[in-house]
Amino acid sequence: xxxxxxxxxxxxxxxxxxxxxxxxxxxxxxxxxxxxxxxxxxxxxxxxxxxxxxxxxxxxxxxxxxxxxxxxxxxxxxxxxxxxxxxxxxxxxxxxxxxxxxxxxxxxxxxxxxxxxxxxxxxxxxxxxxxxxxxxxxxxxxxxxxxxxxxxxxxxxxxxxxxxxxxxxxxxxxxxxxxxxxxxxxxxxxxxxxxxxxxxxxxxxxxxxxxxxxxxxxxxxxxxxxxxxxxxxxxxxxxxxxxxxxxxxxxxxxxxxxxxxxxxxxxxxxxxxxxxxxxxxxxxxxxxxxxxxxxxxx
Amino acid sequence: xxxxxxxxxxxxxxxxxxxxxxxxxxxxxxxxxxxxxxxxxxxxxxxxxxxxxxxxxxxxxxxxxxxxxxxxxxxxxxxxxxxxxxxxxxxxxxxxxxxxxxxxxxxxxxxxxxxxxxxxxxxxxxxxxxxxxxxxxxxxxxxxxxxxxxxxxxxxxxxxxxxxxxxxxxxxxxxxxxxxxxxxxxxxxxxxxxxxxxxxxxxxxxxxxxxxxxxxxxxxxxxxxxxxxxxxxxxxxxxxxxxxxxxxxxxxxxxxx
Numbered sequence: 059x060x061x062x063x064x065x066x067x068x069x070x071x072x073x074x075x076x077x078x079x080x081x082x083x084x085x086x087x088x089x090x091x092x093x094x095x096x097x098x099x100x101x102x103x104x105x106x107x108x109x110x111x112x113x114x115x116x117x118x119x120x121x122x123x124x125x126x127x128x129x130x131x132x133x134x135x136x137x138x139x140x141x142x143x144x145x146x147x148x149x150x151x152x153x154x155x156x157x158x159x160x161x162x163x164x165x166x167x168x169x170x171x172x173x174x175x176x177x178x179x180x181x182x183x184x185x186x187x188x189x190x191x192x193x194x195x196x197x198x199x200x201x202x203x204x205x206x207x208x209x210x211x212x213x214x215x216x217x218x219x220x221x222x223x224x225x226x227x228x229x230x231x232x233x234x235x236x237x238x239x240x241x242x243x244x245x246x247x248x249x250x251x252x253x254x255x256x257x258x259x260x261x262x263x264x265x266x267x268x269x270x271x272x273x274x275x276x277x278x279x280x281x282x283x284x285x286x287x288x289x290x291x292x293x294x295x296x297x298x299x300x301x302x303x304x305x306x307x308x309x310x311x312x313x314x315x316x317x318x319x320x321x322x323x324x325x326x327x328x329x330x331x332x333x334x335x336x337x338x339x340x341x342x343x344x345x346x347x348x349x350x351x352x353x354x355x356x
Numbered sequence: 357x358x359x360x361x362x363x364x365x366x367x368x369x370x371x372x373x374x375x376x377x378x379x380x381x382x383x384x385x386x387x388x389x390x391x392x393x394x395x396x397x398x399x400x401x402x403x404x405x406x407x408x409x410x411x412x413x414x415x416x417x418x419x420x421x422x423x424x425x426x427x428x429x430x431x432x433x434x435x436x437x438x439x440x441x442x443x444x445x446x447x448x449x450x451x452x453x454x455x456x457x458x459x460x461x462x463x464x465x466x467x468x469x470x471x472x473x474x475x476x477x478x479x480x481x482x483x484x485x486x487x488x489x490x491x492x493x494x495x496x497x498x499x500x501x502x503x504x505x506x507x508x509x510x511x512x513x514x515x516x517x518x519x520x521x522x523x524x525x526x527x528x529x530x531x532x533x534x535x536x537x538x539x540x541x542x543x544x545x546x547x548x549x550x551x552x553x554x555x556x557x558x559x560x561x562x563x564x565x566x567x568x569x570x571x572x573x574x575x576x577x578x579x580x581x582x583x584x585x586x587x588x589x590x591x592x593x594x595x596x597x598x599x600x601x602x603x604x605x606x607x608x609x610x611x612x613x
Contacts, residue, residue, distance in 0.1 A: 302411065307448040308458075310408050311514065312436035312465035321461060325452025325497070 069117065076105040080119065084112035084141070091118040091149075091335070096134065098126030098154055106135045109148065113141040113169070118335055120149045124182070128157025136164040140172035142196065147335055149177040152186065153346060156213070159185040168228075170196035177334040180207040180215050181346050189218040194228035194256075201230040204333035208347060209242030209274075210354040220249035223256040223289070234265045235330040237323055238274035239354035245277045250293070254285040262292040268326050269299055270319070270354065316355050323351055359424035361385050362440075362522040362557055367418035369406040375416065376402040378582035384522060384557040387548075391568055391593060392561045394579035395601045400561045401445060403579075404526040408442040409435055422522060437466050439521030443511040443528050449499040455510065456480075456494040463517055483516040486546045488539045505536030512543040522557045529567040541570020565593040578604055 069092055072079040078094055096104045111117055126132065132154075140146050146166070154160055160183050166174045176190050192201040207215045221230040230250070238244050250261045267276045276297065284291055300322050308318035324347055334340050362384040369377040376399045384390050394400050406413045407420055409432040420428050427435045450458070459480065464470060471479065484491060487509045499507050508528055515523055525544075529537055547553035560567060568576075568590070576592040577584045580601070585608040586592065596604065 301448070303448050304450050306408075306410055306432060307444070307450070308462075309432040310436055310442055310444075311458075311462035311518065312433050313461055314433050314465070315431075317461065317465070318433075321453050321458070322450060325450060328452035328497075 076102040078104065078107045080107075080109045080117075082109075082111045082115040082117045082144075084114060086112065086115045086117070088115075088117045091120045094119060094121045096121060096123040098124065098130065098132055098158060098160075100125075103132055105133065107137070109136075109138045109146065111138070111140050111144040111146045111172075114143040115141065116145040118147040118149070120151065120339070123150060123152040123154060123160070123162075126155045126158035126160075126183075128155060128184070130158045132158060132160045134160065134162040136162065138164075138166040138174060140166060140168040140174050140199075142169040143171045144169065145173045147175040147177070149334055149339070150179065150188075151339075151343065151346075152178075152180045152182055152188075154183040154186070156182065156211075157184045159183070161187045162189070164188070164190045166192040166201070167195050168192060168199035168201060171198035172196075173200040173202070175202045175333070176204070176219075178203070178205040178217070179331075179334070179343050179346075180205070180217065181343070181350065183215075184212065185214050187216045189220070191218075191220045191222070192230070193222045194225050194230075194259075197226045197228065199225065199228045201228075202333070203230070203232040203234075204330045205232075205234045206327050206330045206343075207236045207244060208238075208327075208350050209244045209276075210239045210350050212241045214243045216245040216247075218247040218249070220247075220251065221261060223250075223252040223259040223261060225253075226256055227258040228256060229259065230261045232263045232265075233330050233333065235327050236266075236276055237268040237270060237326060238276045239270040239351070241273045242354070243275050246279065248278070248280040248293075250282045250284075250291060252282075252284045252286055252289050252291060256286050257288050259286070260290040263294075264329075265295040266326070266329075267295075267297045268323065269297065270323065319355070320348065320351055324348065359421070361423065362559070363419075363421045364403075364407070365419045365421075367403070367406065367420060368416040369402055370414050370416055371402060371412055376582050377406065379418065380579075380582075380584060382559075382577060382584060384559050386521070386555040386557050388574045389558040389560060389571060391565075391573035391576045392559060392579055392584075393563065393565070393576065393593065393596055396563065398579045399582040400563075400579055401526055402582075404442055404524050404561055407435075407440065407524060408432055433465065436518075436520075441515055441518055441520030441523045443508075443515060443523065443525040445527040445530060447499050447507050447511055449497070449502070451497050451500045453498050454495055455498055458498050459494075459514065459517055462514065466518055466520075480513075480517065483513055483543070486516070486539075487512055487543050488535075489513065504531040505533060505539075508532060508536060508540055509543075512540050516543055516547050516553075519552045520556060522559070524559045524561065526561045527563060528560070529562055529564065537566060537570065541567065544571050565597045568593050580605060580608070
């Protein structure tokens, strides 16, 4: 890529009232992540984020959604436009206060040979409904979605991911890992739609859930709609409890039961977490997950 | 001290309501190697799992003391902290948990006041070397996608790092090729040559005498149908190699145990 002058390579960020608009010029390659702070205690509460990545640009956005008061209801609309050949990584770390109800819709339209990587960690709130929908609007587009959620105590999380292959030769990978503990409840809708003219497309959807305790519950509802016959679509899902043989193996090495459960539970998130960008960010999320696990083990 | 030793006394155990161990008596002294051999189905693994406290194995009677402490009423983690190590024949794969994280957590559980990170790292690298293992192992997930040889090497790495007082090795040689078996033997002998490992008592459970060429046994026991039917020196292992278990079965079938 030709290097651009600092002015041309910088993103333009317009944050006014409850909206944030981030525009990345064509060809700009931004190495440092742009952090969007969504503070639910702010006035007005942020309601919309729009990212427009010009052709052949590259950017990483980290949205930190936090704060709020119990009983508060929040709606957030997030739109990402990925220009031709552009590469956008959009990471969400949601740590809203317990008792906040959040409904977030996140859409991406991916242009020709463009790539969007969604990484969504839903760790807070009491009622969170998050939908990530990615449309391939031109050939050669790629979507990767990695998500994790962990309702504990009486939390309730619903996540929807959907990839719409509407054009030929487009690819997607979705990896979701969730654990429910205590009276935590979750629901995951995993949708893949491959249209009739999306020839040569490939989609995979992998959804794995661990339930800790008899009151924890997660419903996983995958849906694959495939209208073309020269495509590859793969789906795999597991739901289960922590394997007693794994607990025994760790305990036989002197590790106490709670610590063994912790090792296994945190390890369970790794296939999704390993896709989040940056070791510091991953460590931060691991610490947040550990704290949630400690709550569930009390 | 008179109460040093891993003392198994009259141990009876069942699994799925079927009695497997019918009264096992065996003492492993500090620093000694005892081999326990026997045909398939004789109860060898049941003995190992019963000693480690696996929930599927029910103790019907008897006792197991480790340097004077009764361990049968302890949870598996407490038995490990008392100084017992069991090397599994089929170790569990724990995806998402790195070998490094696992070994560090296990070591801290049995050695709470321990080495600073740099010294611990050096210790691990030294032991990896003896076992012919690459440092890349440390970032792989425990036993996830490991070959049989890699799984057994990881068991031996844990043995070397956790410094138990008594190590029960359950069919450590099964499924190993020549190189892996040599690495396992080298690792055990290297451990026994250190100050911390010198006094470790070993109970090596095996079907074949192969491993005993790498780790010579002081005492050999033959187990059949849930009982120890014969005890002798290393020549007993050689006899099994020559005659198989049938010869010994004929000798003891008159009821002599």
